[in-house]
Amino acid sequence: MFAKVVTVAFEGVEARRVDVEVTSTHGMQGSFQVVGLGDKAVAESRERVRGALAGIGLAFPARRVVANLAPADLPKEGSHFDLPIALALLASMGILPVDALDGWAAVGELGLDGRIAPVAGALPAAVAASAMGLGLICPEANGPEAAWAGDLAILAPRSLISVVNHFRGTQIMTAPRPGAALTGGAVSDLKDVKGQDMAKRALEVAAAGGHNLLFVGPPGSGKSMLAARLPGLLPPLTPAELLETSMVWSLAGMIAKGALTSARPFRSPHHSASMAALTGGGLKAKPGEVSLAHNGVLFLDELPEFTPQALDSLRTPLETGEVTVARANAHVRYPARFQLVAAMNPCRCGVGGVGKGHCGKAPRCQRDYQGRLSGPLLDRIDLQVEAPAVTAADMALPPPVEGTAEAAARVAAAREIATERGRELGLDPSEALNARASGPTLDRIATPDPPGRDLLIRAGEAGNLTARGWTRTLRLARTIADLEGGGGVLRRHIAEALAYRRPLHEGTAPALSTESRATVTAR
Template structure:
């Protein structure tokens, strides 16, 4: 007898329906076809033990299972439950009239318990699009999948619960979530706050500008000056995620199985990879491509601490994704694209010893050593970072102050105000939402300068020998500074402040 059961595979951040055709006929043998990987091939051992431990068995007949489309490689153990129910239905051990209305996924333990799967959210979205009545999956993934409306989601603990449901012995509890209500309830404030930072007012100003315009920023300073502390607090002043951004971000984290059991992500991601990371782990890839750190930080912050310690070739592969805000990974048989619209925050010491060219520093480095150290970072990569700022050590008088600094809540209000201005400005542009995303054409349209500003910028470009990309970055940052002041036209004050934030372009900045 032939039975069809439905599962799904995830490619990139999109899912595709997999039809599992199970045919039980006269003879002996177990044949699984349709390009399964080793984890799928091994499923027959898990299925046999799980069925036996729950009072069922694999029939002693010829079983042929085809996973269509047969030319797509099937990976992982999430098809165990799909295959097991297909075998039971094809051998008439369970009632199966309605089994084709459901999309079924889950990894089986030997006792029939279900283990969580990856990619539950994109699979649920695809199930809803394809018109399935419901989605049956492990209990740990149920809230994640229930984010999708108009789809019955059933979280189950073990194989027996699913069998009893189709045999109409015991109903399953449908998981329902009011997505918007849940999202608003969980949108609490991040644990780190700028009020904890003593001194560093000019750096806080830079972080505010970066947050307001979505600009990349690099902090250069000696050890203990507060670079990491400032970077960790940047998400606390970014605008709260919209529901659309939360769904986008959760989809990516779902693919790698990093979504917590409470479903939709409500906080902007903050990713802080170690400097030994490989290029595939940073931008995504592998034999069977997975999202990298730049995609896991989509709609959030990617913090690269001690930037020159990263391998140069690893950093260079970020250049294209930083411009295009997506990364495309091509393989012989398929291509996947992952979104990567993130804010880059990098930090670095000014020299191998960690200090500026200061005779009083504990460790001194010559200007040549400092220049060689900075040379580990390519000019094209630095060009893609809008704001370069020096972070000086905090004086004792500031550290010992009892008075707290301005809170993240107050700074965030100004950032949200500036972002609202940008939202109205770019309302007719589908791919642009804030100033850092503007291309050259949009910069010319929205960053119009008066004569005095042109003269000032021309002088800076010639004196600092700035590239065309650095010129555009200055205009973007100046536009953001004007937005923070709720001013329509860019003035010389905005241009001069933006020029100050190109420290690494200034000759002799090392002192």
Template sequence: MSLAIIHSRAMIGIEASAVLVEIHLANGLPAFNLVGLPDLEVKESRERVRAALAVCGFEFPNRRITVNLAPADLPKSSGLFDLPIAVGILAASGQLPLEQINNFEFAGELGLSGELRSIRGALGMAWAAQAIGRTLILPADSAAEAALLSSASVLSASHLMQVCRHLLGSDQLALATPIAIKAPPAMLDLSEVKGQQQAKRTLEIAAAGRHSLLLIGPPGTGKSMLAQRLPSLLPEMSELEALEAARIQSLGKERLDASRFGVRAYRSPHHTASAVALVGGGSVPQPGEISLAHHGVLFLDELPEFDRKVLEVLREPLESQKIHIARAAHSTEFPADFQLIAAMNPCPCGYLGHPKKACRCTPDQIARYRGKLSGPFMDRIDLVIEVPLLPENTLLAAATGESSSIVRKRVVAAHLKQAARQNTPNSRLNGKLLEQHCPLSEEARGLLQTAIQKLSLSARATHRVLKVARTIADLAGDEAISTAHIAEAIQYRRSFGG
């Protein structure tokens, strides 16, 4: 009777939870049992492990084998437990030295011939392993991703035999080298958008304060073009932000794209997306679009065409920058610090207020169309701007607007002001921070009180006016919020109602 305990990791949400793979060999009828809430993918590891050990020339114990994945109340999924199970069986049967495996953690899917295949969530596993001072052994492709975390000790292996030789001391695994960071694709430039000076100004304010933005206008006015150029105005990501975003992306089905490492995400889900696709979920929770857009931009085109229930689930993460997903077996939390930008037509047919095409919609149809966006949801939108149709002469003229690099300099300067003053973007100001950093003169306070009465602004909408005014003042280089800043911020609350 013998026992081996192997350290491994299970990705639950964004965190990598410690899992002990306990291998118990006992006399009796030969059997291979897996316990500890394994799903079907984990249960199938029995056949992969058996075949891999046989092909590699190891003896598969003809005894009763019990594999316990502890803790028992944590659901286990994916093929990442193949490697720790194989190593554990070899250690328990005396084919590998037990004392050599205590300082390692293992994760990897086995092929039938013993080759190691990549897994999801490698960067998160490295994050957790380095926190407790253990060396992580991963398949080569996954190890290169995990090595992006320079403080982690990650070894790379392409085959089960390489892992075994390392543990036997006959050969050493190489330290993993980070994936090659390719040059990111060129970002779209703001100068390519003709006209629309007011919309560009609003886009700059949104970028400077990380504010949410809604663009309203007829088809073909450049709403999507403007949204696609928002990432080109945002400051570069810090190393920590890049690693946090990459850790989430490595969990998704698309995996981590090396050419996008350090580049702010731009996610644009179709309006038929479900609530689970947007915020995450599933029996084993996976990140949704709002988490994949962490530290980046989420663009929702044709906003009223989204199911109202889908939009309502955005209310919490827009406030808290995270999403909590609860299931019967367990719950998890994903970060969701994204910047929302949305676009919509002014009416169902799209031509309300069009100078040349008549709108065919009745007042009731327009009211129902706009009523798809609830008051509480709209309260969480900082900026609303109308994007009008361009005159023919502007449309046919050469583009002459400012480039993204020029606007970005002003945005970066505003971000630095906010970091020095309150260490958070203006859109995140709440409670005492809002009172402390958004003081108003008597004249500005009077103007805001008048706007609250005439526009029936809620407390949340009033606070958002203050935050936008603070950003406008930062862009102007002003320490105090003036009446002009309040007046401009108020006009961005009137567009939807008007």
């Protein structure tokens, strides 16, 4: 008898329909073949399905059984094909009515005792099932996660026998409820950071416009402390962003008990991370850190200690907001629109070339160390800010009057200005951030006044701005103006933006940096 059950195969965050077709024919008794371009886990499903049937007291058919995963030219990976293969087999054996599984898709891994183990990707599978007008049968542990997909029927059985009993009418399963909606833990306060006024200002500008940021300073100057306080300045995820981010985390198997959080992701991989760990890849092309940080922050501490190949692999996702994992038989795309925050010492010795205890090998030590970072990568970092050593006088000061709450209020107001401006221009809310403005849109929203344009031209003629640097300076200036209330882009906004884009190497700052520094200090 022929039977069919719908399931999905994952291509990045997209779940594509797969029809599991099972039929039994004359031939070698007890043989079981699974065809359809499956990986090793799919091939091994034959033994798991056999064991699961035995675990619930059923004998495998004394016929030749063939399971086809259609379309046959679509690569299939993972153990989540176990449950749909078993259900289609049960229907072909007459244990389940052939039409009982019409209107359902299924995902799940089987144990040899018939239990259904959790799998990665339940949320995107549920979203895909809803789009196909189907319900979803998934493991009990994945039920709260799948329930976030919205208005669709969900069955979350603990074991294979539970599914059989439900469709035979001897047991009724209740629909699972969505997991907990978390708001995130306690955030670290900017009041804990003493001194570093310019770095705090840069952090606020970065949060307001979604700009990439690099802190450069000796050990103990508070670079990591500042970066850890960025999430407290950012608004919570919108519903659309929450769904996008959660689908990536679901594919990585990182949603515990179906709990979703509206806090923006903050990922901080160690500097020994490989290129595949950052951008995605491995045996099953899993999402990397850039995708797990989608709609959030990717913090790279000790930036020059990452391998050059790993760092340069970030250049494309920083521009396009997505990453493509190329494999021999497929290209997998993942979203990767993140905000990069990085920190580094001025040289390997850590102290740099000026001040008490300065590096005796300066400036060569600084050039060699900072030379590990490619120019194209640095050109994509909007703010490059010095974080000088914190002095004893700074430590003796009382805590700052303003902290995260006050700065977050200004960030929220600036983002609201940008969102309203984007709405008037017909932009999608996800594209309204100043850091994403380009082309004619940037010309409309960030045209500086004549003095500001003259200052920008002077910086360009001095050779300190590439074409990308020009664009990013205008984006920064637009954000700085929004923090002041959203008026036009003026000379002082351009001057402050240029101060944040000074070259790293000592002695290469443009002539206008003194004016720019004074502008920032005045704030």
